[in-house]
Amino acid sequence: MTFWRIDTPAQTLVLGTDGGMASCHYWGAPLPADADLAALVAAGTGGITGGMLDALPPLSLIPEARRSFPGQPGLVAYQDGAPLEPEWRFEGADQGEALTLRHTAPGLRLEITARAMDHGLIALSVRLSSDAALTLHHLALALPVPPHLSHLTELAGRWTREFQPVTSALDHGARLRDARTGRSGHEHPPHLWLTAPGTTNTTGEAVALHYGWSGGHRMLVETLPEGRRQIQLGHCAGSERAPGTAFATAEIWLARGDQGLNSISVPFQRAIRDRLPPARQPRPVHYNGWEAIYFRHDPAELAQIAERAAALGAERFVLDDGWFGRRDDDTSSLGDWVIDPRKHPQGFGPLIDKVHALGMRFGLWFEPEMVNENSDLCRAHPDWVLGPADQIRGRNQLHLDLSRQDVGDYLFDRISAILTAWDIDYVKWDHNRLTPWPDAAQTRGVYALLDRLRAAHPAVEWESCASGGGRIDAGILTRCARVWLSDSNDALERLRIQHHAACLLPACATGSHVGPRACHTSGRILPMTLRAWTAAQRHMGFEMDPRELTGDEAATLTRVTAWWKANRGWTQAGDIWRLDRPDGALAEMQLAADGSRLVIFAAQIETQTALQPPPLRLTALDPSARYRLRMIERPCGHPASATAITRGEVVLDGASLMAQGLALPPAFPQTVAVIEGERL
Incomplete structure (x- = not known):
């Protein structure tokens, strides 16, 4: 048996092989540098009893059905119509800054990479290549679940109620989720943790896993008949819709700690913060006009709102949906990224001049991945729509097929033209409709378009919004410096959402706004003190008609905003x-x-x-x-x-x-x- 180990100050991962597919033999607390790995593995290997096979099938990094493995396999693929069940042979290892384990089978190659990250994290990923095209249904890495970590916590949610923890005891059977909405999802964000009994925020042992992919994931936690447990993470099943010769998972990030949930949350906050793209410093206070005007864009009214927002302390004015085509409601014009001359007869020039004169920067809303049937784009290119003609619409819109180069080129040209013509330093990138089916090529197309726009406009910041918090993961957060955590501006809901999202998100990346007096998503009326201090816990902003504020409300908001500005230098660089x-x-x-x-x-x-x-x-x-x-x-x-x-x-x-x-x-x-x- 040959062993390798990945060590960080917080955890040790021991990988090994006897000539076949490599397995994870240990994942847990840091081991001494001179630990006898062979003795460790031998001491932890169970025996054989009645009702079992004559040997324990290996729980390898890619569990293999052909080895009589009783649980769910890590690779499900087809070639020439037949199930692909390769006999993997270990070929060699490359160890530098990362460890790569190479495996071969007839016509196939598999590379599993493990690396130590900063802040005590470990990253794992796998790449599969083939001489002949194959159809991939599922590819995932598997790890053993330490048996004393008996509780699984997943994050669930919905629109305006994201990041809600749900805990279940691991006793028998399998827990499977396949996030198939085409994005990280309100319902199943790709983050989970396993804990020992009695673990709290500050005490107890825990491990956490994050899948850094924006297109939906598949998670399996399974108790095998003999008592071992496995956990798998990969793309959601069936999302590689086209046959191909090369496939890869995203990275799985692993954290471990014995000082409660904070010991697995703060490392993720730090790792995310380190990988954010460059952003304007100090972080500016946002004003977003959506819940003040919706689609009603009147230049005189916008100027009044800008004056009031600046007086309260806003430093960036973001113009939301409604500025393009003939966008008077949500039934038309998505895809037609041309300024509506009825609403902005001189383009954005007068508004930008006003905003700049008030000491604020200017930002703009786009929803690039979407199209309305009532649009010039859809009439000209109905073939650019992703999915069948009879699919159910969402918010009166359809998805563009971003796996197509011509679609990506069109969107790049239209968005780039706007960013070139006007002094815009911020884009809120929205995504308000689920994909008709999970499609990894769609996610890769989104990444490619964002990367291309960022390279062409390096001074522009990007925010990820997907009906609020529907696309939040390590993949999108290397491209967007901020996420819109939820469409709910209800301070009580926000407190819960952002508190639980701190399992992953640092303050500087988490947008949080003071909403209208009567919340538009809950109807609740809450005191300004609570609303303002809730927003001040993250990247602060306003999203209401500032003309509605009473004198006392305005004074409270101005005071809290001034406090946030005075302290943002260290709060936005610190830990939660x-x-x-x-x-x-x-x-x-x-x-x-x-x-x-x-x-x-x-x-x-x-x-x-x-x-x-x-x-x-x-x-x-x-x-x-x-x-x-x-x-x-x-x-x-x-x-x-x-x-x-x-x-x-x-x-x-x-x-x-x-x-x-x-x-x-x-x-x-x-x-x-x-x-x-x-x-x-």
Whole structure:
């Protein structure tokens, strides 16, 4: 048996082969440099008992049906109409910055690559090539699930309610999901974790896996008859629709930690932040006019709104849907990326001049992948539509086939012409309709178009929006510096969504806006204090008609925006540490990269169960350092409720703040406490 190992400060991965397909023999806590890997594997190998085969079929990195493997195989493909079940032979290994294990079978080659990443992560991927064309249904890498990690948490959701964790116990059978909507999805974002019993945000062992692909994924977690468990990740089944001779998975990122969910979340935040494309610094406060005007574009009204937004502190003005073709509602003009002269008779010039005079930059909305049947483009090129003519429409629109070079060329020319003609430094790239079927070539076409536009317009920033948070993954986040996390501007929903999305997303990449007084997606009316501080926890912006604000609301929003601007230099470069709170409350701590500054946001969403909330225990501090804390936003509550932090500054060592914590005043629902801190 030949072994290789990939080590990071947080985890060790041991791979090995006896001449056939390589397997993962260990994935867990870091091992000593001189660990006897052969003895490790031997000590962990189970025996044979009644009702079993005479030998245990290997759980290889690509589980093989031909080896009598009792679970789901990692490769399902067909050649000349027959199932492809190759007999893999190990050919060799290349180890430099990454380890590549090479396997061969008649007419086939398979390369599995593993590499250590920054921040304690490990990455895995596989590439399959063939001398003759084959039809690929499914290709996935498989890892063993450590048996003591008994709970699986997936992220589920829907439009306006993304990133909702769902936890289940792993006891028997299989858990399969095939995300087939053509994007990462509200329903099944490609991120999950496995935990030991009792794991919280701050304590317990956990591992996490992320599939960095924007076109839908397939996840399998399976308990085999003898008790072993496997987890597989790859593209969603059937998404390689055309026969071919070369196929590859995206990278799977692995994290592991024994200090709770934070120990597997902060490494992902850092890795995503490091790989974001360049963006304007400092990060500007956004104003997006969608929920103020929708399709109603009147130059005089836009000028008034711009003046008010700038007075509140906005630094970038984004013009959303409705500026092109004859786009008076969502039934027409997608694909016709020409400015509507009825709404903007002089083009964008007057509005951009106004925005610039107010000290703001100008951004613009596109939905490049889509077309309306009522459009010049669809009338000229009905063959450019992806899918059958009788498919169900979504938002009155259809998908363009971005696997076609002529479609990509057309979109590049039209979008590039707009970006060349006008001083635009930001594009909100939207995606409001599911694909008619999963298609990996479509995703590759989106990547190619984005890459081409970014190369042609390096000063333009790009935001990923897909009806809100429908396309958020490591693949799109190497191309877009920001994501629109949700179409919900309801602060209570936002608090939950962005809190759970911190399992992956850093603050600087997460758009969060202050919405209208009466939320357009929930109907709820929430206090400005909660709405403003919720947006200030991420990349802050506004998305309402600023003319509706009362004097008090405007003063609160201006104050919180000024705080965000004064602190964005370190908050947007720092980490989000989620804190443990009772049900009905959420709390986070943002910590500067050098640990010198922190801010705590503690929201009371529902009525407290107990009269007194438990002390808020912090995390990730230097135990021996002293910290000065002060409350800058006191939550609404009983007038007589007071604690040390409401009376003045508190100075405590890090060990005490993490062991005992800080007593917060009892608070009413829909309120938030904000506490600043510095290391002395």
